[in-house]
Amino acid sequence: MTGPSAAERAARRLAPLFGDRLTANETIRDHHAHSEGWRHPDQTLLPAYVLFARTTQDVSDTLRICHEENVPVIPFGGGTSLEGQLTPVPDCISLDLSMMTDILDVSPENLTCRVQAGVTRQDLNLQLRTQGLFFPVDPGGEATFGGMCATRASGTGAMRYGTMRANVLGLTAVLADGRILQTGGAVRKAATGYDLTGLLIGSEGTLAVITEVQAQLHPIPEAVGAAVCQFPTLASAVETAVLVIQCGLTVGRMELLDDVQMDACIQYSHFTGYEALPTMFFELTGSPASVAEQETVLRDLVESQGGQSFRWATATEERNTLWKARHDAFWACMAYRPGYRGITTDAIVPIAALTELMTGARADIDASGLLAPIVGHVGDGNFHTVILIPPNDADAEKRALELDHKIIRRALSLGGCASGEHGIGLAKQIFMTEEHDPAALSVMRAIKTALDPKNILNPGKLVPADVP
Amino acid sequence: MTGPSAAERAARRLAPLFGDRLTANETIRDHHAHSEGWRHPDQTLLPAYVLFARTTQDVSDTLRICHEENVPVIPFGGGTSLEGQLTPVPDCISLDLSMMTDILDVSPENLTCRVQAGVTRQDLNLQLRTQGLFFPVDPGGEATFGGMCATRASGTGAMRYGTMRANVLGLTAVLADGRILQTGGAVRKAATGYDLTGLLIGSEGTLAVITEVQAQLHPIPEAVGAAVCQFPTLASAVETAVLVIQCGLTVGRMELLDDVQMDACIQYSHFTGYEALPTMFFELTGSPASVAEQETVLRDLVESQGGQSFRWATATEERNTLWKARHDAFWACMAYRPGYRGITTDAIVPIAALTELMTGARADIDASGLLAPIVGHVGDGNFHTVILIPPNDADAEKRALELDHKIIRRALSLGGCASGEHGIGLAKQIFMTEEHDPAALSVMRAIKTALDPKNILNPGKLVPADVP
Known part of the structure; x- marks a missing residue:
């Protein structure tokens, strides 16, 4: 007869503190066993318990007890990570912070705010709108601030405003004990000590559990213009993006969708008036005069690279229609081949190597026989391919992983990195x-x-187990 | 009879590798015993040896041997640190990287460069000028890239371009062993692992010795305008700076000199046409049209706060004359009272607290009876007072330290930090x-x-010895 497991012992001590916020309900545990992206090949494991924290003190109590009982803890926010960051280990507790949704403080006079880890950027920006401020880091999905910090998230706003690393001033976090x-x-x-904020950002829950975030806010720009234009080839579109960076144009956002992704978006968003061609989306911000001035320079540059049908929008509604197609890109991929699942690559290279990487990646995709739309944060040298895998097709699964690895190794050989923003996790x-x-x-x-x-905090993730 | 010291044992092993680049010359040792700012009250100690490295391998060889022999090593760059970061400990080796002056690579197409740790920003920017690029972090003095990384330096460019933290992409460094x-x-x-670059930036030589820096470059702006204007009171000048930030004006640089500092600058730089009044220096950058547009907005804002004699310059020479006065501020202080030495404060607060801190600091200065000009990177909420101490005046020395501490504690009580950019060191x-x-x-x-x-890397600095 075996005794209670470590998690069971911890749960007995946690139950009086948390009541029904500590649960072994199988549906809830299953919901906490995976996230939007990659799944472990043998993914059947569930966390032993799920615990919903409401305060930093809740997290502290949980970790103190789990530390004493040697129970692995996997912090859980919006469940939107893509690289297996939330994959359970045996006899672990999933520590869910999604109920920590208080916006603790907004200081318009300091352009800062303080939020609990479970707040999403969508929630925050809704609340900030009337104050003329916003938080600029915008990963896809309803990610939480805790999760965005943990994976060092970025998105389409990083080109102008930087990633989480640049937009988080301080954290409250709970150590393993x-x-x-x-x-x-x-x-x-x-300049007063080691940069512990920067160390925790991108640590994927392996060093501490982030419970509160002090964030930098930005004024909503006075004027915003958006442009969409189409290119005859992928190379000419990428080269345009590279030139924009090299010329130092102050473009706010710059996103590239390849012909396959555009085909998916046109079908998904009823995005009429465009063809399934490589397409660039631009956003220019500033004063009305500077936006107009930038538009002229950008239009010239686009045309010099063979870009066509440069469509320009300054009205909010029109801009939103253009950008909605971009923001829906992932869902458009999923709808493009219903029932398929996607593996997402996230390679990044120095900007001058981007054309070589993206045209190479596209050749790799074509050679693989798989369908894999490309969408890129090209201003940062970063892009995603969503490799679509038919259901129950082991061969396609194998080829998809090979393709994923081939694209990443291309990036590494060009001086780049395996991930620009999704992180490492297990995948x-x-x-x-x-x-x-x-x-x-x-x-x-x-x-x-x-x-x-x-080794109780998200064990096995990020740093490989075989590193001494 | 005592045997050789640890440093002597290490020196015997290092001598065959380094020849006359390893020295016990007393003049050289004395030069390495202190830097521009604070001195230890009982500063008589010299490093046992000074070693001049030329390559990363030199640094590796030095540390390997010093690690084996338990010899403390103090990395030394331009010798411009202000808080005692270079103060020797008994039987230590000063590891001087100032001969590591190679600019290893400049990549205009990636807007990056790679330099050895001993390169100064002045050297780099001179070399970059013909390529239309520059590195924007500009602390006072001829600081090296290694030193600027180690103290997380910033300067007048941080408001627009960020500090070293934002402008360094990667490092080569040597661990203690x-x-x-x-x-x-x-x-x-x-997003591929813990941010070790960010961890080493600001670590003041206590975690590793930085030998090479991969830096982010920026295009020289198409148009630059400078403005200087004077205010009736310190409070109205600071309030103007706060409003510029809160309104989200895209000002490139924004510096404040108080009446005492202006008096010093007028005398030092023959800076005619201005009075000894609180004075703001602005720099606007962008396209010609946007600079002109920003000037109009800024002028209105300045006038609304009682600012006068708004003087505007777009010609390079005229701008340089204006900014030279600002850049010479520290030397103007030193010349203002010849023979005095200065203790520099470096407090920083959230922007909305800046007026309260600066007017409070000014009242503290007046109450102390000491002379202490104020110069501020006000766009970042950061400013310096240079507290001038007459020679051989123990009472003034004591009051200067009390004043320094009083200003810092004011900043801490307003949610700020003890240092914005000079670091911790010992002082x-x-x-x-x-x-x-x-x-x-x-x-x-x-x-x-x-x-x-x-504990051989710059022991005793940054993290207090009594922290368990």
Whole structure:
């Protein structure tokens, strides 16, 4: 007869504190066993329990007890991660922060706010709208601030405003043993110690559980213009993006959809008046005069690269129609081949290598015989392919993974990285040793061991297990 | 009879590798015993040896041997740090990287470059000028890239371009035991592991020795305009700066000099046509049309706050004359009272608290009876006072330190930090426990111990010795 498991022992101690916010309900556990993207090939494991925290103190109590009982804890936010960051390990607790939705403070006079980890950017921006402010980091999906910090998220706004790394000033987080820590603060810069905020951003829940975020806000630009234009070839579209960066044009957003992705978007969004051709979406921001001036420069540049049907919109409604097609790209892919699932690549290279990488990736896709629309945050040298896999087709699954790896290795050989914004999780872990040298990996391991000696925080993710 | 010291043992092993680049010359050792700012009260100690490195391998060899022999190593760049970051400890080696001046690579097509740690921003920008690019982080003095990374430097360009944290993409560094590591890369963003680049930036030589820097470059703006205007009171000048930020005006640089600093500058720079009044320096950048447009908005805002004699310059020479006065501010202070030395404060607060902090600091200065010009990176909520201390005046020295601490504690009570850009070193260490909570300090200590278990890298700096 075996005794209770470690998670069971922890649950007995947690139950009096959390009541029905601690649950072993199978539907809820199943919901916490995976996220939107990659699934572990043998994914049948569920977390032993799901615990819904409401406060930093809840998280502290949970970790203190789980630390004492040696129970692995997997922090869970919006469940939108794509690389297996939320995949359970045996006898673990999924610590769900999605009920931590308080916007604690908005300071228009400091252009900052403080939110609980479960707040989504959509919720925050809705609340900020009347104050003329917004938070610019916009990954796809209803991601939470905690999750966006944990994966170092970015999106279409990164080109102008930077990623989470640039837009988070400070954090409240809970260490593996339950101690609460404040990092950073409310100022725009500081030189007072190791950058613990930056260390936790992108740590994928392996070093601490983020419970509150002090974020930098930005004024909504006075004027915004949007342009869409189509190109005869993928190469000419990418080359246009590269020139925009190299010329230092102050473009706010710049996104590329290839012909396959445009075909999917046209069908999904009833996006009429465009053809299934490589297409660039631009957003220009600033004062009315500067937006108009930028438009002229951009139009010239686009035309010099063979871009056509440059369509320009400054009215909000018209702009929203244009950008909605871009924002719906992932869902358009899913609807393009109903029942298929997608593996998303997220390679990034220095801007001058982007044309070579993207045209190479496109050739790889064509050679694979698979369908894989391309959508790119090309201003950052970053793009995604959503490799579509038919249901129950083991051969296609195998070829899709091979294609995924081939594109990433192309990026690495061009001086790039395996992920621009989705992170490592489990799915991209094999590339950690290809991208980083042994000394860098051993420093990551040393930091993990120093902060979480019992290895209870999202164990096995990010830093590969075989790094000494 | 005592045997050779640890440093002597290390020197015997290093001598065959480095020849006359390893020296015990007293003049050279004395030059490496202090830097521009704060001095330890009992500063008589010299490093046992100075070693001049030329390559990353030199640094690796040095650290490997010093690690084996338990010799403390203090990395030394331009010698311009202000908070005692370079103060020797007994029997240490000063590892001078100022001969590492190679610009290894400039990639105009990627807007990046790679430099050795001893390159100064002045050297780099001179070389870049013909390519229409520049590096925007501009601390005072001839600082090196290694030093600017180590202290997380910023300057007048941070408002628009960010600090070193935002403008360094990757590093080559050497760990305490001599292992060489690469952090980051050449891309604009990445989500592939802990942010080791960000961890080393601001670590003041306590975690690793930075030997190469991959930096982000920026196109020189098409048009630049400069404006100088004077205000009746310090409060009205600061309030103008706060409004510029809160309105989201795209000002490139924004610096404030108080009446005392202006008096010093007028005398030092023969800066005619201005009075000894609180004065703001602005720089606007962009296209010619947008600069002209911004000027109109800025002029209205300045006038609404009582600003006068708004003087506008777009010609390069005229602009340079205006900004030279600002850049010479520290030397103007030194010349204002010849023979005096200065203690520099570097407090920073959220922007909305800046008026309260600066007017409070000015009242503190007046009450102290000391002379202390104020110069501020007000767009970031950061400013410096240079507290001038007459020679051999122990009472003034004591009052200067009290004033320094009073201003910093004002900043902390307003939600700010002890340093915006000069760092902690030894001089600001007492504020680490006031600014950070015990858990944050213990994480810093855990990281230091994990990366440098023998505590040979700049021991005693940054993280206070009494943090467990």
